[in-house]
Amino acid sequence: MGMASCLTNEELQFCAESAEVTIVPNFSTPILQLVNGEYGPFRAQNEATVPFWLATLLRKRNLCRVKPPEWMKSESLVQVLAAEKSSPNEWQELPHHYIEIAKLLFTKAEEDFAEFEMDVHEIRRLIDDIRLVRFDKIEKQFKQVTGAMTIRLTNFCAMELNLMRNFLLSSLDEYHKFSKTAEDSVQQRQTQLSDDEDSQEPQVRQLR
Amino acid sequence: MEGPATSSGALPPDTNDTDDLTMEPSDDLGLGPEVPGGTEHPLEHDYDVSNDAQLLRQAWINESLTPEVLMYREDLVDRIRSLIARQEKIVEDYEQDHNQALTRAIRFAEVSRIKFCLRSYLRKRLSKIEAYAIHIYMNEELSSKLSPQELEFAKDYIDAVNRLFKDSILSRLPKDYNDLLHQSMESEAPDMIPEPSLDRHVFVRVLDDLGDIPIDDQNTTFRLQEGDIFAIRYRLIRDFVDSGRVELV
Numbered sequence: 001m002g003m004a005s006c007l008t009n010e011e012l013q014f015c016a017e018s019a020e021v022t023i024v025p026n027f028s029t030p031i032l033q034l035v036n037g038e039y040g041p042f043r044a045q046n047e048a049t050v051p052f053w054l055a056t057l058l059r060k061r062n063l064c065r066v067k068p069p070e071w072m073k074s075e076s077l078v079q080v081l082a083a084e085k086s087s088p089n090e091w092q093e094l095p096h097h098y099i100e101i102a103k104l105l106f107t108k109a110e111e112d113f114a115e116f117e118m119d120v121h122e123i124r125r126l127i128d129d130i131r132l133v134r135f136d137k138i139e140k141q142f143k144q145v146t147g148a149m150t151i152r153l154t155n156f157c158a159m160e161l162n163l164m165r166n167f168l169l170s171s172l173d174e175y176h177k178f179s180k181t182a183e184d185s186v187q188q189r190q191t192q193l194s195d196d197e198d199s200q201e202p203q204v205r206q207l208r
Numbered sequence: 209m210e211g212p213a214t215s216s217g218a219l220p221p222d223t224n225d226t227d228d229l230t231m232e233p234s235d236d237l238g239l240g241p242e243v244p245g246g247t248e249h250p251l252e253h254d255y256d257v258s259n260d261a262q263l264l265r266q267a268w269i270n271e272s273l274t275p276e277v278l279m280y281r282e283d284l285v286d287r288i289r290s291l292i293a294r295q296e297k298i299v300e301d302y303e304q305d306h307n308q309a310l311t312r313a314i315r316f317a318e319v320s321r322i323k324f325c326l327r328s329y330l331r332k333r334l335s336k337i338e339a340y341a342i343h344i345y346m347n348e349e350l351s352s353k354l355s356p357q358e359l360e361f362a363k364d365y366i367d368a369v370n371r372l373f374k375d376s377i378l379s380r381l382p383k384d385y386n387d388l389l390h391q392s393m394e395s396e397a398p399d400m401i402p403e404p405s406l407d408r409h410v411f412v413r414v415l416d417d418l419g420d421i422p423i424d425d426q427n428t429t430f431r432l433q434e435g436d437i438f439a440i441r442y443r444l445i446r447d448f449v450d451s452g453r454v455e456l457v
Contacts, residue, residue, distance in 0.1 A: 172409040
């Protein structure tokens with residue numbers, strides 16, 4: 001009786017839009033008290049921090065420039081990409097919603113990169129490369145999943161988890177079912193030694 | 209993939225894949241008509257609200273990804289509902305004030321996001337309640353996780369399904385095989401009640417150092433440290449979800 005427990009891309013983007021970003025407004029307004037917290041006061045040409053959904057709302061009305069976050073600077077992306085390539089078992093720390101955020105900025109505030117002296121084409125290419133290298137590594141790591149186990153996935157991002165969700169989690173479900181059946185039959189056959197190879201299957205694997 | 213609430217704030221989130229988002233909230237399920245906001249001065253903020261929107265988002269994601277229905281977040285839903293009412297009142301009050309057009313649009317966009325979250329939260333619960341209605345209804349501990357309205361819904365749903373099956377199929381089956389809950393008269397306990405599998409695996413993020421937790425019968429333990437993400441059997445971390453020490457991702 002499995003119900004699909006997955007998030008849609010739209011739901012992921014919705015979550016990503018709650019993350020905060022720096023903007024440079026071109027209007028002035030006193031502090032804005034919202035449910036999610038206080039934002040502002042906004043003064044023209046002074047940086048302010050707002051959630052992405054608010055940044056895109058203002059950007060759409062040409063009321064601000066969105067400052068691409070620090071991790072998007074090409075120097076740090078070059079480093080991340082190199083590290084991703086050189087270590088097949090380690091995942092670099094990126095914002096949990098880095099793919100969604102990048103997409104949001106590329107589509108809603110593409111022209112703003114230049115104003116902060118950032119090359120949007122280069123950044124887009126780097127992020128794409130990072131994304132592909134990581135996906136490629138993930139596919140290779142799947143080969144390590146050979147039984148019922150708990151897997152450490154620290155630094156995996158929302159979109160990556162969501163993409164492998166059905167495949168990985170249902171494989172683990174099946175492995176768990178098999179291992180339980182194996183255990184049960186071991187217990188029933190009393191003649192079998194208790195350290196049967198099935199029960200000694202390594203239970204913990206660290207993918208990281 | 210247009211983001212929700214990006215255009216002039218006038219649109220509710222436009223997620224076009226499920227109808228749960230376009231339907232009107234049902235009065236019985238937490239999103240009633242106006243909740244008295246009780247604020248004479250709508251712009252005054254007298255209590256800390258900074259976290260409720262985040263808590264709701266977390267509750268919504270948890271509810272989306274766990275196999276079973278979680279504890280109903282009554283206090284949170286009540287607070288969110290009055291926040292929504294309060295913000296909507298502000299939006300209404302400034303309808304004619306063109307100087308406030310921008311802040312109005314911003315508030316409206318935020319309220320739309322929160323309402324989307326609340327609706328989706330309630331609807332994801334409902335879909336699980338539908339799937340496991342009998343299982344939940346027959347177990348006191350599980351029933352206590354539902355709001356009174358949800359419990360009533362479960363009961364009505366069971367009655368309706370019961371009637372439907374009786375009328376359409378069960379009445380035409382042989383005598384010993386015409387029960388909704390028993391495979392045949394030979395099974396003494398009801399053995400045809402769908403229930404969620406707690407052995408399903410989920411992704412969790414650890415929010416609080418949990419130390420070593422046992423992961424099998426052979427005394428193998430596993431360390432759950434703050435910030436780590438795991439693919440793990442839901443049963444092993446079940447208690448930590450309700451206490452907010454892990455969140456699903």
